[in-house]
Amino acid sequence: MMKPILSYCIPVQNRLAEVEATLWQNLDANRQFGQAVEFVIADFGGDPALDRHIRMNFAPELASGYLRIVTVKRLHPWHFGRAKNVFRDHIAAELYSSLDADNFVSAAETQQILDLHAEHAGRLLIHHFSGNWGDGTCGRITLPADLYRSVGYDERSLPRQYDEMDLILSALRTEPGLAYVSYFPGGALRKSKATASFLRNEGVGIDCRVVADLRTAKPLNPKQKRYIEDGGLLEAMQRFNRSSSFARNARNSDGRERYFAQAMTGAHAAVRALDPVAALQCFFEALARPLSRLDDGLVPVFACVKDDTFVLEEWYRHYRRIGCGPFFIVDDDSATPVSETLPYPDVHALTPRVGHYRTCKAAWLMAAMKAVLPQGRWALTIDADEFVDVPSRLGRSMADAAAAAEGAGSPWAPGLLVDMLPAPSDQPGEPARGSFLDEFDRHLFDGSGDESAYRRNNSIRWAFGRHWRASYCIDARYRLAGTIDVLRKVPLVRYSHDIRLHHGFHDVAFCDAAKTGRERWHSPLLLPIRHYKLVKLFDARERERMAAHASLCFIHDFKTTANLRELVAGDRAGDWDKLHLLHTVPYDPDRFSDPEFFRDALGVAAAVPGLVRRTMHALLGGAQKSLR
Incomplete structure (x- = not known):
């Protein structure tokens, strides 16, 4: 049997009426091409009515192979990219051509495709777009089947919009010599102002060949010309x-x-545009079990995790001890799934279906929060190597800390990362040797040295302003490797549907309120956060994993990636020696109850005049007493 040259691929889910209106006409118009052309329908979910219609009305076409129907898993929710990628394993033709159920294709169009294919030796991409947005033609594209398989539609995109444009752009970037064919000069790459601007900025010129639009019938379901500009979900x-x-x-x-x-x-x-149920379905794969009910006495935890297996059990126990749960953990493709590491009834592992860590960490957590939290409910947003503690002046549990913030009229509580270190006399060992909580039980408390570059750094000025010493005296990574990672955090928030989480939890915003502001970190509400990243940096296997993450642009922003590369470079023997030169103290969460805790650090007393220090402390006394 001759291998077809062209496969028209039709994804169908709940579109029987459109198939009934278009399929016979499309098949009849293109019979003359014999075995050179095939039509393939992907039936999502196995619709009995669709199957019966096809088999009753097109038996000869099915028998000859001119028409084929394959049953695939139903998509919920519908996703254009995922739907159109299913044909990768079901076509053998040289060309893939997308054809929505409401589209018509004439014999003249098909002949044009076959002629262009022969002329360009199969290395071409045709966009069958009329030039009118929303008329149902932008989704039609023809390209080599091997390029369709290797590039394909982006399955990590949001369910609709820009899917074909992304495929065109990605295919042309992958194979620059590919002929780009359109029905008007410049095609959609020029008509889309944002895409044209992108290509100009990248210095990329596209050689567009213009051919006649030989369509004889328009798609059945055109939309309004500016339908996307709704200011809501489609635009997002x-x-x-x-x-x-x-x-x-x-x-x-x-x-x-x-x-x-x-x-x-x-x-x-x-x-923000999705309702709670739709947000969960849009951003995550189907859940393995129903979500837990919230307990009024506990503070729920939201986190994003990738391969933090060695820390998770202790992390979970810590937060259970201080009154937290249930746990909603976005598992970003961990080698050992979170559901296996923490097989507990109050732990829900969520598998993202949209985006990557770099673009969607905060959105994933916002979607999870929207699905489970009522307005005004307090919650923790933290990373897996962060252990938030509650100073005794705020209470004994995380609910006590939330009550203190609520009483102070604040919708969030500030946090401060404290990089945990081993005792200087210890030698580096594998975390598996013993509990890292016992081994890494100290932190830097040293305000001496040349701090001028640190306090002038823009990130430090943004985070702490004139209170930069609170960060400097505990910033172990700066002393060990010269990197600056902002130590301020917002671990505890009162949920609102208009919340906007910061990617690194360094800030939080609400549509009806100003951002946090650096003065708020000089606060009696401050929550110290034991940070165990350095456990990983002194472990060869963990450094290797972090180095792999640092090489991927979709993992971290440019600054964080550069810091990670610096931290994981080479061995850390020299850094271990540096520990002996640093002044460290045993960790005590109550040390941070006083907003001016840093005044007791080595070298700070001489740097901050006593009178000024006492005045600042007196000014804060009233705020501290209000929490007693």
């Missing part, structure tokens, strides 16, 4: 998918960071 999806595509196809790192930021904004907007 467009922004996220388009920016993600630009970030993936950009060659310039500065431009890539800009597109990542735009994608994050789009993802956040999509979460």
